[in-house]
Structures are given as C-alpha cells and as structure tokens.
Amino acid sequence: MSADVALSTRLGRAKRLRRLAEAATGWGLALPAAVLMLALILIPTASAALLALTDYQLGARRVSFIGAANFVEMWRDRVFWQAFANTLIYTALTVPLSVGLGLGAALLIEADPTGRTAFRTIYFLPVTALLVAMATVWEFILHPQLGLVNVALRQIGIAGPDWLASPDWVLASLGFIFVWQQTGYNMILFLAGLKGISPELYQAARVDGADRGVERFTMVTWPGLAATTLFVTVITTLYSFRVFDTVAALTQGGPSNASNVLLYNIYREGFVYLRTGYASAMTLVFLALILMVAMVQMRARRGHSA
Amino acid sequence: MASLEIDGVSKRYGDNLILDGVSVDVPDGAFLTLVGPSGCGKSTLLRILAGLELQDAGSLRIGGHEVSHLRPSRRDIAMVFQSYALYPHMTVAQNIAIPLILRRLPLWQRLPLMARLLPQARSTLARIDAEVQAAMEMLGLTSLAERRPVQLSGGQRQRVALGRALVRQPAVFLLDEPLSNLDAKLRVHMRSEIAQLHGRLGTTFVYVTHDQIEAMTMSTHVAVMMEGRLLQVATPSEIYADPADLRVAEFIGSPKINVLPARVGADGTLTGVGLPVSGSVAAAPGTAVQLGLRPEHLILRRGGGRGTVSAIEDTGPERFVSLVLDASDAPVVARVAPDHCAGLRVGDDVSLAVLPGKALVFDHAGARLGFDHPAMTPGEFDHVR
C-alpha cells in the first residue's frame, strides 16, 4: 500500500519534471521570436502609448504628463481630420481599383497562355521598383506642360490639370500611382489563387451546362478565389492606409493639405514640428485603425473556414 | 439512352500522337470499360467524348447522331471525374441540382431574388427540387443534403458525383477512374453499386480504369487500350480466354500470364518449350513464336524432372507455385488448389503439363496465331489430369 503511494508520488514527480522540461523547451524555442517581437513591436508601442500622454517635444529637456490632452487636441484638430478623411478617400479609391485590375489581369493571363511569362513580368515590374525613385518619373509624366499625360490629352483637345498641384486631382493622381504599383502585386497573388482551382471543376461546369464564361466564373473561379480575394483586399487596404512615400516625395501633403494623409501628418507633427507626444497619440489612433482591418480579416477567415 | 459509335478518332498534343485511330461501337445500354496502363490516352478519349477536347480526326455518334461539333452541355452526356469535381461552396443538394438549374433557368432567373419573385421560376425550382430529392434517395444521400463536400467521406463524395450525373438522365454516362481515390474495401463496394446503378438505369456507360478487376467485373464490353490504340474490344470472358494480342493477355489476369519462347516445328507443333504442348500452329516451320500459358491452365506434378520449385505462395483459397523450367530457364507460375501437392517445398523437382486447348500462341510481334489442337476424349483428359 504505502509502496504504491510512494511509487505513484515518484511517478507523479517524474511526470511533473518532464512537463517542466517540455515547457522550458517550448519557451526556449519561442524566445528568439519573443525577443524580436518585444524589441520591434511591443516596446515601441508601449513607448508611444506613454509618450502620447505627455507634451514631450523632440530634444526637449522637460516633459510633463498631460493626460488625454493630446487626444482632445486631435479631436479638435482640423488638419488631423482632413488627413483622416483623405486617407479614407484614398483607400476607397485605390483598393477596389487595384484589386479589380489585379484580378482582371490574372484572369486574362490565365485565359491565354501565349506570352504569359512576358505579361506576368510586365505587370509585376512596378512592384519591384523603388517608389521614391519612380516618383521622379511620375513627377515628369504628370508635369502640367511637358508631362506625357497632358501632352497626350492636348492631342485630343483636352487641357489637362496640373495633376499634383490641383486640390481636386492630387489625391486621385497619387492613388493612380499606387494602383499602378499594387495591381501587379495583386495579380501575382490572384494567379497563385487561380492555380489552386482544379481544372476538373471547370470541365465539370462545362459538362453541367455552364456554357458562358460568366457562369463558370461565378460557379468556379469566384468561390475558388474567396480566400485569396479577402487576403488581397486586406493587404491592399493596409498598404493603402500606409501611403507615405509618394506624398513625401511629390506633394508634401499639399496643396493646402489636399493630399495630407495620416502617416504623413504624423511624420510632419513628429519630425518637422517636433511634437513627439502629439505624434505618438496620432500613431496610436493609426495603429487602432490598422488593427481593426486585421481583425475584420481574422473574423471573415474564421467564418470562411467554418 | 443511346448507342455509341467512335470512329477513327485521333488526337495529337504537339508531336505526341496520343490517340491513333480509335474505333469502337457499343449498343444502347452497354457498359463499355476502357482499360489500359496509365498514360495510354483513356482520359483523353473520354474528354473527347465529353466535348471537353476536340479530336484531330474521326467522328463520334451518340444515338446515331454526330456530336463532334456540339459543346459538352449539348451532347446529352454526364461525366463523373476522378477527383469528383464537386463545387466546394455548394451543399450536396445544390451540387446535384446544378445541371438542372443551368439547363432550365435562364441566367437572370438564377439571381437569388428573382427565383423568389417569379412564380414561373419558383415552380421550375420546385420541380428541380423534387428530382434532386429522388436522386438523393436513390443514392442514400438524403440525410447529407445540407452538407458541403469537405464534410463528406470519399465514398459519399463519389455518390454525390454520381447523383449530379444521373439527375439529368443523360444518354451516356462517362466515368473517369471514379474509384481510384477510394480505399480498397470501399472500392469493392462502390464497384458493385455502380454496376447495380447501370442495371437499374439501363443507360450506356463508358467507364475508364487502369484496374483490370474493375474492367472484368463490371462491363459488358471491355476495350483494352495501349499507347493510344485499342488492341481489342470484346466481352470480359472473351478478352480473358481469347486475347487478340499478347499485350492484352499480359494486361488482363493476375498473376500475369506465363510467356515462353518457342519455335514452330516441321509439322506445326511447338518445340523448345520444355514441356509438352499438343497442337499445331498456323505458321511456317522455324518461326519463332511466344507461347502464353495462364497459371490456372498448368498441371503440376511432383517429380519428372521438368523444373524446380522456386517459391510457393498460399493465399488461402489457392496456391501459386513459381518454378523454373530446366529446358528454357524461363520462370513460370502455376495456380493450383491449396491442398495440391501437399508438402511441396522450394527446390523440389516437378513436372508440368498444359490443359488441352488452353495454350495461346502469339507471333514475335505479339499478334495472336491460330493454334489447332486435337480434340480430346474424356479418357485422355483424365490421363493428363
């Protein structure tokens, strides 16, 4: 009897030890990733959260805790709201276009194998280009007098606007550059998604009576791309929210804030006006927005796989 | 329901001739099995029949009508694919209903709201629903109607694919290796289910497989295909007993038919085999031929010094004895009753004879040669046995 008890406690201890060892191994394996996450994500975020509650200015000697004052200021800041609205407009403009065009290009390339590689390369080329460098090229293309676009428009009797200096056109012009770059990226993702659809499904659809391409698209292609489309839309939305380089290189948010967007506004408050505390508060709001988009994706994904 | 005539169908992919003048006719209600090794062009022929692929030459008639110029949906055929090809986002019932919906409802009436608003669309949908229910009942799918394909087992998916095919009552069923993704036990079960379905529907079936057992057990007609040609089309028993080509004889039957080199003697008898084979070949003396002997047509006896046992396999109901003939060094397998030659061991000395009239003779290229054998009296038969 007592021997049994002794044995079972010894077994229990052995088991506990083993579980401890397993846990240690687990933590050990997770350590590098955890350290990186801490250093690159959590600590900066926490610092931003702390700074957001202060009036800290870059290089200042003194810093004081001011509670939610930065957020109250943000609430009343017209420039912030304009940047917010511009970002939403820019996103609403570019996401449907670059997702739709990416899908269209992928379908066209899949439909006709001739020159597939060439087209794939051509469409993908913009993705590999450094946007800041390409911005110079775009500046020239969109030049009011000498630019390719307006020269072409003049040929057919239209006087094109100064694309990057007109408050009405500047967001659309920047959006166009984004679409130009993002479409190729989305196309590659859609091509991968299309590869995952069994050719037998298309054959089955034809035998079942789906004679028209649009019928096969709705029965096979579109449902087969559901996960890809969700992913592409979320990725594109996030990229679109994060627009910065074209704004910084081409318009600096102008004319009169017409192309000021959230990230550029943060940059300007933080690094031009040196208002680090205020910029941190805006960064938190920006982060919340990004998290919301990611959560929409996660929610949709779970619903999709269930 | 319809007869099927395939006439001189050829197909090329680039430089490769995949189908080389394939011709076969089967009557209404036949179960035609295309059997052959992987890559011989079976699926290509089936896809051409379905209209998913266009042949380079030759014609196809279903029920006497040329169909080569028709698209798949107009050919009155239904197809079951190897991967089942069920629409993953649709339920079982929706998958089965699709061919009817596509045929009976114009595109705009399929929009979700339209079906509810238009009385005419509603009544069409109600009729479709009744037919889908009947098909599901026939296949035992009623309780699974609302499931999606991912929630089904392989056998259930297979049945849904069959349901989608039969709900339309097509003239010809095309099935491309429908059982190859199932486990062995289910395969045997579905084999008889499909055969029964054929019996009940009485429709013409064209069934593609690389499995000779499926071909032999289910079909009324077996077409053996190799390298893009049909070697023989016949009933299963003819294919087995009376193969037109050595490749047919080698493909059908397990264990494989024994092939021994031989030469035609002066009076047409076979020489150089290493065992007695009575009969005369319709070929010039001196011709090299190949002798095909099915394992169950060999009579094995102890002693006699014709060969040596190299392996013995007991499967339960029967015993396979592998031996090497002294005369030709050729390996031979004999299929005997499990209690035959009890105590036989590897290395034992045995003799071998051929059941009269069962030897098959082929020329060097594999074409079957005529082989006359003397009529046997019952007495003689006892003697050999």
Ligand SMILES: Nc1ncnc2c1ncn2[C@@H]1O[C@H](COP(=O)(O)OP(=O)(O)O)[C@@H](O)[C@H]1O
């Ligand atoms: N679309 C195609 N393009 C090029 N070659 C093909 C195509 N489809 C099939 N083939 C070739 O044709 C041959 C026969 O294929 P298939 O009919 O699928 O054989 P089986 O069904 O008898 O295994 C194979 O060698 C295959 O590689």
Ligand SMILES: [Mg+2]
């Ligand atoms: Mg095949």
